Amino acid sequence: MLKYPQGLNKQGKTFSEKTSEKKIVHNAAKSSLNMIKSKPAVKFGKRGMNFEAEINATNDYYLAHDIAVIHKKPTPIQIVKVDYPKRSRAKITEAYFRQASTTDYSGVYQGRYIDFEAKETHQKTSFPLKNFHEHQIVHMKKVIEQKGIAFVLLHFASLDETYYLPSENLIHFYHEKNGLKSIPLDYIKKHAYPLSSNQIPRIPYLEIVNKLCEVN
C-alpha cells in the first residue's frame, strides 16, 4: 500500500510520471551518475512512447522548430535535509512530494500564454475527475480570466484516443457534475477535439489552438 503525501494521490499525478520515478529507483544502483544527466528511458509499448514522453517530444519539436516555447514544470518537492559531502555535489537525503498548485505545462505561442495539464486513464467510457484537484481548477479559471489559453489533454490509453478539452468545458463540467466522479466519453466527444497521433509532432495540440483562436 503506497501512501502519497498530502493527497498527492488525489492530485492525479500522471501514471507515466509515477512509473518514471519508480523506474529511476530501480535503476539507481546501476548508474546513479548517468541517471542525473539522462532522462528516464522511454517505454516502447503499443504506441511507441508513453503519453508524457509524447507530449515532451511534441514540445521539443515545437521548440526546435521555433514554433512555440512550452515546458513542463518541475515536480514540486519539499526539501527537508541536504548533505554537502566534501568534493562532491550536494545530496538531498530527505524530501517529500508536494501538491502542485498549478498545471504541468506552460509557455508562449505567438505572444499568447499557453497553459495545460495532460492526463491519461485506462478507463474506456469516462475520464475520472480525481485527475484534477481543486487548486488546478481554480488556477485554470484564473488563467482564462487573464485571457490565457487553457486546456487539458486527455488520453484514453486503452482506446488509444487523445482529446483536447478546453478548460472552460472542464470547469463547467466540474461545477455541474451533480455527483458524477468522471467525465463521460460522450461529453468529451461533444466538447473536445480529437488529436491524431499518426504524425509529427505526435500530439499536435497547437493545431487546435490555431483553430480555436481563429474562431474567437
Add this chain to the structure above:
Amino acid sequence: MLKYPQGLNKQGKTFSEKTSEKKIVHNAAKSSLNMIKSKPAVKFGKRGMNFEAEINATNDYYLAHDIAVIHKKPTPIQIVKVDYPKRSRAKITEAYFRQASTTDYSGVYQGRYIDFEAKETHQKTSFPLKNFHEHQIVHMKKVIEQKGIAFVLLHFASLDETYYLPSENLIHFYHEKNGLKSIPLDYIKKHAYPLSSNQIPRIPYLEIVNKLCEVN
C-alpha cells in the same frame, strides 16, 4: 567547501533560495512534519523581507487582485531513490539539484506571456553575469522570438536598488560583453527601469510592462 551539482553554483541560484534550503536543514530535526506544510520563515532585515520573498508577495498580490497569474517554478530536482514506508507518505531519500533550463518565473498578464528571472547581488557597482547561464539566455531569446515579455529583475542588496532590465538588453550585453564578467551599474541605469519598493505590491514590475507595451 560546498560543491553544487553540474555547476549549480554558476547557475546563480538566488542567495535567498540557498539560505532557505539550509535553514530547512537546520530546523529539520525540530519538526519535520511542520516543515512540509509551512514555508521557510521570512527574514526580517533592513527591508523587512528578502528579495525572493518580496517577489513572491508581489505575485500573490497580483493573483489575489486578479491582475495577473504569475508563479515561481519549482526547483528542478532529479530523484534517484524513493522509499514507500507503510502507512506513511512517500519519502525521497536520494536526489540532486539539476540545472534549470528556463527562468524562474512565468505566467500570464492580459493574455500576454510574462517570463522573468530575479537575481540579487551584494556588489555595488556591477552585476555579475555568472548569475545567468547560457541555457537561460537561449531561453529568453526564444521567448522574445515568440513575442513573450521577457526581463530580469536585478536587485542590488547593498544599495537597496532594484531594476527591471528587458532581456533584449541583457542578451545584447551578454554577447557583446568583450570579456566583461559583470554588467556595470552605469549600463543598467541606462537601459533598465528602476523599481520603487516603498509601496504595495513591493516590486511593481507590471507597471514597467504597461509602460513598455504602450511604447511598443
